[in-house]
Amino acid sequence: MQLIRRSANRRLRAFGAVLITTLGLTTAVAVTPATAAASACLTGTLAFDHLDAEAGTSKPLRTQVARNANWELWGRTGSGTATRLTAGITGASDGRFTACHTGSLAEAYVRFRSSSTSMWRVVKAANNTTDYTFDSARRTNVSGTLDLGTVKVPSTLQRAWKVVDTLNVLYWKRANPSSSCWTARQSDGRCDQITFVWDPKVADGGYWDYPNTNYVFLGATMPDSKHLILHEAGHWLQWQLYGRGFPVVEGCNPHYIEKHSSESCAWTEGFADAVAAYALGDYRYVYDNGSSYSFENDASTPGWDDGDTVQGRVGSSLLDLWAPGGPDGGNWNRTIALMTRHFSQDFREYFTEDRPAAGLSTTGAAERILAGHTIWY
Ligand SMILES: [Zn+2]
Incomplete structure (x- = not known):
C-alpha cells in the first residue's frame, strides 16, 4: 500500500495534481496548475503527548502522531478578519497536514478539531456537542510553503486527540466491504x-x-x-x-x-x-x-x-x-x-x-x- 502510494504520488506530481487522503484510502484529485497565482501552504505534523496505560502502571509519557484528524486552514488576504478557507484531515499514517490556499495570505493559521471527517468526534458535553479546537501559531505574509514542523496538541486537550487517533484502529478493521x-x-x-x-x-x-x-x-x-x-x-x-x-x-x-x-x-x-x-x-x-x-x-x-x-x-x-x-x-x-x-x-x-x-x-x-x-x- 505504501509503495503504491509513493509511486502514485510521484507520477501525479508530474502532472500538477495533489493527493487527497481520506481515512487511509488515497485518491487523486486534479487541480489547476499554480501558475497564475502562487499558493500559500502551511504544512506540518500534528502530534500529541499521552500517558500510555498500555505500557503499565507507570503510564510513561509518549508522543504519537494524530492520524486522520480534522484540520481547517484559516486566513485573510487583506486587513479583514480571518475566515475558514479550506479543510482536510491529517495523514492516515504520518499525521501530516498540507493546508493550501490559492494566492498569498496576509495572515494564516491552522485550526485543529477533535474529530475525524464526520465519522467520529470528541465533544465537550452532552449539552455542548462542539468538538475541541486549538490553533497553530499565526503566520503573516504567507506565500509559498511554510513548514510549521511538529504541532503539538495543548497538554490540557491531548486526551481528546488520543481518543480521535485511537478510533482509527477500530475503523480500519471494521470489515465493511x-x-x-x-x-x-x-x-x-x-x-x-x-x-x-x-x-x-x-x-x-x-x-x-x-x-x-x-x-x-x-x-x-x-x-x-x-x-x-x-x-x-x-x-x-x-x-x-x-x-x-x-x-x-x-x-x-x-x-x-x-x-x-x-x-x-x-x-x-x-x-x-x-x-x-x-x-x-x-x-x-x-x-x-x-x-x-x-x-x-x-x-x-x-x-x-x-x-x-x-x-x-x-x-x-x-x-x-x-x-x-x-x-x-x-x-x-x-x-x-x-x-x-x-x-x-x-x-x-x-x-x-x-x-x-x-x-x-x-x-x-x-x-x-x-x-x-x-x-x-
Ligand atoms: Zn462495557
Missing part, C-alpha cells in the same frame, strides 16, 4: 457518527449511554487506556451492527471479566472486550490506571467462574474463533458480516443459531475453543 460507514447497514453519505463526550474536569464516565444519547462518556483520565476507549466503542459498534438494536441486558452492574453476571451481560461485555483486544492485536484488557487483566483462561484458572455468563469466557472464545489459524479464517470478518444480518440476544444464540445460519462452524475446532473456556452447548 460496501461503504465508508462503520457498518454495511449504512451507505456512503448516510453514516452514523460515533460521539465521545470527554471533559477533563469530569471524573465520572466509562459507559455508553444507551438508549439515551447513545454517546460514549469518558471520565477525565480514562482516555489513557486505548482498551477502555475501544471497549466503549465496541458497545456502540454492536448496536450499529444490529441496525441500532441491542440485546436486553440485565444483571450487569457491576460486572467483572472473570465472574458470573448474566447471559446478556457476558455477551455484550465480552464482545466489547474482544473488540478492544482484536483492534489492538492483544489478548487482555487494560484499565486507565495501567493495570491489565489477561484473557488467558481454561477450566483450571484460579478465580474464574465457568460458562457463558462470564464475560471473560465469552470474550476469549470470540478472540480464539477469530485468531490466525482459527476456524473463522484468521479474522473477525465473517462474524461482522453475520452480525450485520442476524441479531443475537446472547452468546448461545450467536454460536448455536446464527453461526450455522452464516455458514460458520460450531463443531471441531470451534467447539473445542468454547470447551477450553468452559462453555458447552
